[in-house]
Amino acid sequence: MSDADSIFADDVELIKNATVLEEDHTPKQILCRDDVLDQYTSVFKPVYKGRPPQNAFLYGDTGVGKTAATKYLRENLEQDIERKNENVPKEEKVALNLVWINCENFTTGDHKTSSYQVAVGIVNRLRNKGNRITGTGYAPQDVYDIMYEELNSLEGTVLVILDEVDKIGDDDTLLYELPRSRDIGYVENIRVGVIGISNDYTFRKNLSPKVKDSLCETEIKFSAYDAEELSDILRARADKALYDDAYDQETISLCSALAYQEASGSARRAIRLLRRSAEIAEENGSDLIRPPHIRQADNDLEYGNIVESIVDQDDEKLYILKALAHLDSAGLTPARTRKVHTAYSQVVQTYKSESGRGPLTQRGMFNHLSKLVMFGFVHTIDRNKGVGGGQWNEHEFSDDVTPQQVKDAFENHNLEWIEMDLRGIHD
Ligand SMILES: Nc1ncnc2c1ncn2[C@@H]1O[C@H](COP(=O)(O)OP(=O)(O)OP(=O)(O)O)[C@@H](O)[C@H]1O
Ligand SMILES: [Mg+2]
Structure with a gap:
């Protein structure tokens, strides 16, 4: 069978030794x-x-x-x-x-x-x-x-x-x-x-x-690595993991710079980034890892990190995030606290009917919601219409969070994602 008949054969291969890029690989030398x-x-x-x-x-x-x-x-x-x-x-x-x-x-x-x-x-x-x-x-x-x-x-x-x-x-x-x-x-x-x-x-x-x-x-x-130290570590890893022509100096310095900026000098992040970039370059049929592949890889890792940190939240916060996900999909965010509470209550009823425990009060929910704001998942807008106009809060996902990430987090948590239609929901 020729390569053209195979659905797995890639046109280009950049990774020479994938195990060197795996999490549990112990390098023969500790640098810097x-x-x-x-x-x-x-x-x-x-x-x-x-x-x-x-x-x-x-x-x-x-x-x-x-x-x-x-x-x-x-x-x-x-x-x-x-x-x-x-x-x-x-x-x-x-x-x-x-x-x-x-x-x-x-x-x-x-x-x-x-x-x-x-x-x-x-x-x-x-x-x-x-x-x-x-x-x-x-x-x-x-x-x-x-x-x-x-x-x-x-x-x-x-x-x-x-x-x-x-x-x-x-x-x-x-x-x-x-x-x-x-x-x-x-x-x-x-x-x-x-x-x-x-x-x-x-x-x-x-x-x-x-x-x-x-x-x-x-x-x-x-102490954390600086960008130069990350480059040294990454270059040694790339030398073992990738074919010589698969990367250049720019690959190493961009991966190191991004890991330095976004993951406070984590070598793990730099290595993950290099690996994902190589995979993306391969998927794109490129024989060299280029900056757009690295940026795409960086976005993928950020996306995954957010999903992971959502998975770590307790049940009440997951329910609130699910409520916001449905409100967001229905175009109903930013939403007032009361509306979020109504949506959250529906979510709780859907998931908790077996255990029999009901939703928290609006105030109880608000405490969890404030934590979600503190952790950077949710953005709260303070509306103030001046004297007599009233004052209230509206909530929405922060820029980095999407409904799909909440859905992915539920699935990673082995929680079934039950679709909900909140279009008719009122304040
Ligand atoms: N100085 C170094 N030289 C070569 N590789 C390194 C060096 N420092 C870290 N690495 C690599 O970076 C990755 C992360 O390092 P490691 O797992 O030791 O981090 P850690 O400090 O234990 O982090 P955590 O606190 O999250 O457990 C590993 O793949 C490791 O091999
Ligand atoms: Mg460790």
């Missing part, structure tokens, strides 16, 4: 981070030497290399220890047990991650498949007991890496106890080091003093 890597390496040094490990807390904005640098050092540490162990007598061999937990993975729907769930996660990382415990059904103290028993059956150093540790929430029992477990007497045979990683500054600020005291023994800040 020499200072931070020096500091971070010295946290791991005692482990390599078989001395008591240090605890550390890593923080910085999203996409600035915290996870990537940690994976990179972890791989190097494991390799170096293996090499060292081959050449030293038995009593000098270093035993390292490394447990990596992404605390985000324990958040499902309304079910928040807690110290308890992370402890369950640690137990299950250390046990074989048939022997794992479930995330419910144990008293918290039992879970901690099982965890310490499991840890104590190991030897040498146990390094627990808690990525996205802010997801652990207010219950910081584990963050307090784990680094001190040997002092407290929970374990005897091992030394425990904990590395916490977070992009949530409030979490860091609100850590209790006793946690700060132990976990934040060393604090490492990852």
